[in-house]
Amino acid sequence: MARQSLQLELAERPTGAIVPGRTFRQRRVAAPTEADLQDGQVLLECLYVSFDPAMRGWLDDRRSYVPPVQIGEVMRAATISRVLASRSARIRAGDIVTVPMGIREVGIASEDQVEPAPPALLSAGGKMTDLLGVFGLTGMTAYFGMLKIGEPKPGETVVVSAAAGATGSVAAQIAKIAGARVVGTAGSDEKCRWLTEELGLDVALNYKDPDFKAKFKQATPKFIDVFFDNVGGEQLDMALGRANAFSRFVMCGGISQYNAESKSGPRNFNSIISQRIKMQGFIVFDFAKEYSTARAQIAKWLGEGKLKRRETIIKGGVAASDEAFKQLFQGGNIGKLLVEVKNPDEVSRL
Amino acid sequence: MARQSLQLELAERPTGAIVPGRTFRQRRVAAPTEADLQDGQVLLECLYVSFDPAMRGWLDDRRSYVPPVQIGEVMRAATISRVLASRSARIRAGDIVTVPMGIREVGIASEDQVEPAPPALLSAGGKMTDLLGVFGLTGMTAYFGMLKIGEPKPGETVVVSAAAGATGSVAAQIAKIAGARVVGTAGSDEKCRWLTEELGLDVALNYKDPDFKAKFKQATPKFIDVFFDNVGGEQLDMALGRANAFSRFVMCGGISQYNAESKSGPRNFNSIISQRIKMQGFIVFDFAKEYSTARAQIAKWLGEGKLKRRETIIKGGVAASDEAFKQLFQGGNIGKLLVEVKNPDEVSRL
Numbered sequence: 001m002a003r004q005s006l007q008l009e010l011a012e013r014p015t016g017a018i019v020p021g022r023t024f025r026q027r028r029v030a031a032p033t034e035a036d037l038q039d040g041q042v043l044l045e046c047l048y049v050s051f052d053p054a055m056r057g058w059l060d061d062r063r064s065y066v067p068p069v070q071i072g073e074v075m076r077a078a079t080i081s082r083v084l085a086s087r088s089a090r091i092r093a094g095d096i097v098t099v100p101m102g103i104r105e106v107g108i109a110s111e112d113q114v115e116p117a118p119p120a121l122l123s124a125g126g127k128m129t130d131l132l133g134v135f136g137l138t139g140m141t142a143y144f145g146m147l148k149i150g151e152p153k154p155g156e157t158v159v160v161s162a163a164a165g166a167t168g169s170v171a172a173q174i175a176k177i178a179g180a181r182v183v184g185t186a187g188s189d190e191k192c193r194w195l196t197e198e199l200g201l202d203v204a205l206n207y208k209d210p211d212f213k214a215k216f217k218q219a220t221p222k223f224i225d226v227f228f229d230n231v232g233g234e235q236l237d238m239a240l241g242r243a244n245a246f247s248r249f250v251m252c253g254g255i256s257q258y259n260a261e262s263k264s265g266p267r268n269f270n271s272i273i274s275q276r277i278k279m280q281g282f283i284v285f286d287f288a289k290e291y292s293t294a295r296a297q298i299a300k301w302l303g304e305g306k307l308k309r310r311e312t313i314i315k316g317g318v319a320a321s322d323e324a325f326k327q328l329f330q331g332g333n334i335g336k337l338l339v340e341v342k343n344p345d346e347v348s349r350l
Numbered sequence: 351m352a353r354q355s356l357q358l359e360l361a362e363r364p365t366g367a368i369v370p371g372r373t374f375r376q377r378r379v380a381a382p383t384e385a386d387l388q389d390g391q392v393l394l395e396c397l398y399v400s401f402d403p404a405m406r407g408w409l410d411d412r413r414s415y416v417p418p419v420q421i422g423e424v425m426r427a428a429t430i431s432r433v434l435a436s437r438s439a440r441i442r443a444g445d446i447v448t449v450p451m452g453i454r455e456v457g458i459a460s461e462d463q464v465e466p467a468p469p470a471l472l473s474a475g476g477k478m479t480d481l482l483g484v485f486g487l488t489g490m491t492a493y494f495g496m497l498k499i500g501e502p503k504p505g506e507t508v509v510v511s512a513a514a515g516a517t518g519s520v521a522a523q524i525a526k527i528a529g530a531r532v533v534g535t536a537g538s539d540e541k542c543r544w545l546t547e548e549l550g551l552d553v554a555l556n557y558k559d560p561d562f563k564a565k566f567k568q569a570t571p572k573f574i575d576v577f578f579d580n581v582g583g584e585q586l587d588m589a590l591g592r593a594n595a596f597s598r599f600v601m602c603g604g605i606s607q608y609n610a611e612s613k614s615g616p617r618n619f620n621s622i623i624s625q626r627i628k629m630q631g632f633i634v635f636d637f638a639k640e641y642s643t644a645r646a647q648i649a650k651w652l653g654e655g656k657l658k659r660r661e662t663i664i665k666g667g668v669a670a671s672d673e674a675f676k677q678l679f680q681g682g683n684i685g686k687l688l689v690e691v692k693n694p695d696e697v698s699r700l
Contacts, residue, residue, distance in 0.1 A: 262617075
């Protein structure tokens with residue numbers, strides 16, 4: 001019997017949060033085979049899918065940095081995949097690659113979408129799933145956002161929201177490496193303990209704490225020089241209220257607003273003028289030419305033990321996607337969230 | 351009988367708009383005299399007071415770029431004044447100077463607060479009131495905000511809100527000089543005609559027009575590269591919705607929000623990330639070292655006829671302050687708003 005491939009398709013655009021069983025449809029299709037390949041294409045099977053807050057934005061039908069996913073299309077996602085067959089000169093069957101193949105078990109991609117895993121990174125203390133984590137788009141986002149836009153200086157106060165997330169946890173540690181005093185916010189006491197005890201942040205605050213606002217103020221006695229924002233909403237407003245003159249606001253994400261049916265902007269907006277804030281958005285793709293430099297630096301920090309990371313891996317394959325989205329938007333994960341579609345140690349077949 | 355001086359004092363902090371007869375108190379005091387001067391001080395009589403939207407912000411008791419005006423203090427304001435007597439080596443009686451003396455007829459200032467009118471500027475097509483207009487803080491704000499933060503390039507689309515105001519009208523013309531396509535918004539058809547027919551803007555839109563939103567979209571077919579914001583609120587939101595990738599948002603003012611009892615931020619906030627917007631606030635004082643360069647350039651443009659300006663002068667002296675604030679926040683003025691406290695041609699007496 002021919003191999004089948006389970007895939008996740010967009011069924012209906014959500015107005016607020018992703019609705020399990022309704023926003024997406026799981027469909028089993030005949031898997032493509034080597035016979036379907038054209039020159040320059042590769043046949044892939046997915047090992048891990050990256051689940052990231054940015055995915056929610058790709059579901060809205062509006063002008064953005066990438067076109068929205070269309071109804072009926074396979075949900076866009078970055079993956080670690082194994083090459084089953086290749087008609088590309090530079091990619092070989094058996095290679096482990098990263099590829100934005102979407103949430104599907106088996107697929108075809110053109111060689112220019114496929115990035116082979118650099119063996120040097122993995123030997124320098126890295127592991128396969130780091131390709132989507134510290135060496136992947138979330139790691140790159142943290143690196144360029146913090147260093148190119150935040151530009152923390154020794155002794156400055158840096159605040160990172162959602163600091164226990166895949167991007168926030170790397171961004172916060174890079175600020176520590178740069179010599180800043182770092183305050184992180186997160187959604188549980190367990191996350192906060194990880195941030196201070198394992199990652200070495202100076203202060204971690206649980207935003208669900210009834211005294212969060214007062215503690216946020218206490219934790220920023222010399223105000224905020226860099227705010228790395230993954231959350232938006234109320235926390236962004238608080239940071240604007242505590243912004244130092246000439247502070248930099250790195251606008252990375254706004255997870256508190258992604259699922260909101262009615263968006264609201266920060267009320268303390270006038271601080272942008274009175275404190276001369278530079279508030280800058282960015283998309284990691286803009287720095288693609290510098291990824292290799294960033295990865296080499298991150299590999300070095302990993303090897304030196306200066307950078308730590310954690311991941312939350314959900315088993316269950318494509319069928320576990322609804323569960324993964326739920327964890328992602330309810331803050332269930334610590335560090336990088338992945339779904340294991342296939343155990344890399346299992347034997348593959350064409 | 352000794353000379354008297356009428357002055358405007360803060361009586362009560364407004365929660366929303368300035369309330370005529372209540373926010374401020376007019377008080378007649380004995381004017382200071384030459385005998386009151388200490389070394390390094392000058393005695394001044396006010397000719398013109400500058401009325402600027404930023405003054406509203408100085409009334410709120412919150413952390414900002416300058417301390418708030420205290421209850422009972424004379425209202426802070428920039429003025430053109432004449433030196434009646436001097437105990438400063440570098441300032442002479444009879445000099446025309448700019449000085450932040452506040453809203454009062456006669457006052458004392460220390461020499462480091464006083465800036466003598468540069469004769470070169472006035473001879474290059476300038477006139478005395480330009481010292482508060484194109485050569486004053488509003489002109490400097492337009493110059494540095496547009497060129498240092500907005501950085502318009504030839505062919506780009508620049509949108510200026512409150513483009514018929516003192517700062518907006520200069521900012522919009524500087525963008526034209528830089529080769530941009532310039533769209534301005536204003537609050538009356540008369541202002542819009544001035545913007546297109548006199549100042550040469552490409553499009554001017556009346557924000558009170560019921561079709562404003564649709565026209566704003568039509569006027570920005572290639573989206574917005576630079577948004578110079580004096581208004582905030584709804585117009586800022588619309589600009590975020592039409593922002594081009596890598597656009598610059600020059601956060602100069604937010605007059606629509608200054609009097610709001612409940613502030614609201616922009617809802618289209620996510621555009622900052624998706625369009626990689628750099629949104630930057632600034633205060634003109636940060637560029638003080640470069641004022642002379644800017645003034646020389648502005649004088650040159652005035653002389654060449656490339657830069658035009660208009661002013662609205664309210665007569666009636668300090669007593670007309672309530673009327674001036676009313677016009678300022680209801681959009682009554684075109685160009686720079688001044689109150690004439692004393693006709694410069696009238697004879698002075700000590």
